[in-house]
Amino acid sequence: MKAISRFVAIRRDLHQIPELGFQEVKTQHYLLRYIQSLPQERLQVRTWKTGIFVKVNGTSPRKTIGYRADMDGLPIREETGLPYRSTHDGCMHACGHDVHMSIALGVLTHFAHHPIQDDLLFIFQPAEEGPGGAKPMIESDIMQEWKPDMILALHIAPEYPVGTIATKEGLLFANTSELFIDLKGKGGHAAFPHLANDMVVAACALVTQLQSIVARNVDPLDSAVITIGKITGGTVQNVIAERARLEGTIRTLSAAAMQKVKRRIEAIVHGVEVAYECEAAIDYGAMYHQVYNDPELTAEFMKFAAAHGGVNVISCKEAMTGEDFGYMLADIPGFMFWLGVESPYGLHHAKLAPNEEAIDRAIAFLIDYFSWKGNSEV
Numbered sequence: 001m002k003a004i005s006r007f008v009a010i011r012r013d014l015h016q017i018p019e020l021g022f023q024e025v026k027t028q029h030y031l032l033r034y035i036q037s038l039p040q041e042r043l044q045v046r047t048w049k050t051g052i053f054v055k056v057n058g059t060s061p062r063k064t065i066g067y068r069a070d071m072d073g074l075p076i077r078e079e080t081g082l083p084y085r086s087t088h089d090g091c092m093h094a095c096g097h098d099v100h101m102s103i104a105l106g107v108l109t110h111f112a113h114h115p116i117q118d119d120l121l122f123i124f125q126p127a128e129e130g131p132g133g134a135k136p137m138i139e140s141d142i143m144q145e146w147k148p149d150m151i152l153a154l155h156i157a158p159e160y161p162v163g164t165i166a167t168k169e170g171l172l173f174a175n176t177s178e179l180f181i182d183l184k185g186k187g188g189h190a191a192f193p194h195l196a197n198d199m200v201v202a203a204c205a206l207v208t209q210l211q212s213i214v215a216r217n218v219d220p221l222d223s224a225v226i227t228i229g230k231i232t233g234g235t236v237q238n239v240i241a242e243r244a245r246l247e248g249t250i251r252t253l254s255a256a257a258m259q260k261v262k263r264r265i266e267a268i269v270h271g272v273e274v275a276y277e278c279e280a281a282i283d284y285g286a287m288y289h290q291v292y293n294d295p296e297l298t299a300e301f302m303k304f305a306a307a308h309g310g311v312n313v314i315s316c317k318e319a320m321t322g323e324d325f326g327y328m329l330a331d332i333p334g335f336m337f338w339l340g341v342e343s344p345y346g347l348h349h350a351k352l353a354p355n356e357e358a359i360d361r362a363i364a365f366l367i368d369y370f371s372w373k374g375n376s377e378v
């Protein structure tokens with residue numbers, strides 16, 4: 001059997017204990033125990049809800065470089081069949097946050113032993129998948145006190161080979177808003193539809209009509225996505241459903257498109273209320289700011305990576321993914337990049353299985369990047 005590295009082992013441990021947003025109690029405990037095993041001379045550790053800040057004091061700091069890793073899993077039942085699969089039934093690290101955390105621990109470990117001139121701030125952030133930990137974390141007293149001068153983060157990319165780094169200057173990820181629509185009609189006997197207002201039929205009509213917004217209301221040169229990921233309604237096969245609930249997400253490249261999509265959703269939902277004689281309530285849940293990479297820092301990073309030799313740098317297109325790291329980038333200059341982990345199954349898939357070779361390679365690359373950036377004047 002092939003020996004695995006320390007940080008691959010850590011990733012496997014974390015993979016087995018995925019937890020939903022703001023419930024990352026075991027994950028936080030695991031991370032803290034590991035961080036406490038490092039030399040403490042230069043470390044300052046503070047917890048924030050289920051997250052953690054770790055400051056590594058530099059030898060003669062002129063700036064602070066922030067690095068963020070997200071911590072939460074998704075409500076997905078894992079189907080990888082791996083020996084180290086999730087032990088939390090119905091919950092899975094299907095977005096790679098276990099990989100993100102193990103890479104962050106690898107980089108932190110190096111600098112706890114070998115500090116550089118500048119200060120480093122490692123941010124282990126809860127609730128990226130929802131309801132969003134980045135915004136409250138950045139508003140916290142700890143972040144205000146330890147606010148970095150620049151910040152970066154990575155996200156695994158199953159579609160790229162190991163060794164790939166992909167990013168771009170400017171807009172990288174979309175604006176997002178969750179979408180929850182509750183419909184209430186009149187239930188009844190399956191045999192007497194004329195005496196009821198069927199919310200399964202209303203929900204089906206609504207899902208189809210919502211798709212027309214992207215096709216007919218958004219400028220084709222702009223981009224938007226409306227995905228309804230979950231529908232619930234009714235109680236049993238021979239009873240007309242009194243209630244139905246749609247759960248989804250909206251993605252747009254521009255803030256103006258987000259406003260327009262929401263206006264159209266409200267109009268269409270109102271139309272369904274009239275047509276299906278029901279009551280509807282819309283809740284937009286959590287909204288994430290777009291991820292906008294600082295052009296100068298991103299260009300400098302890509303130049304560094306291209307000269308590095310250990311990675312292949314790609315200039316990619318923007319994606320309709322969302323990331324609350326966008327809130328950190330709205331406040332602090334920095335960037336996000338994709339890290340290739342070549343998995344046949346994509347993000348948010350029950351069979352996502354990142355190639356773990358990416359972990360040690362990313363750690364080595366980031367150590368070189370931080371060593372260079374954290375010893376340079378700017």
Ligand SMILES: CC(=O)N[C@@H](CCC[C@H](N)C(=O)O)C(=O)O
Binds near residue numbers: 129
């Ligand atoms: C990287 C990634 O996959 N992020 C999530 C963020 C979800 C935010 C929120 N819950 C929503 O659905 O709008 C994504 O789905 O893009």
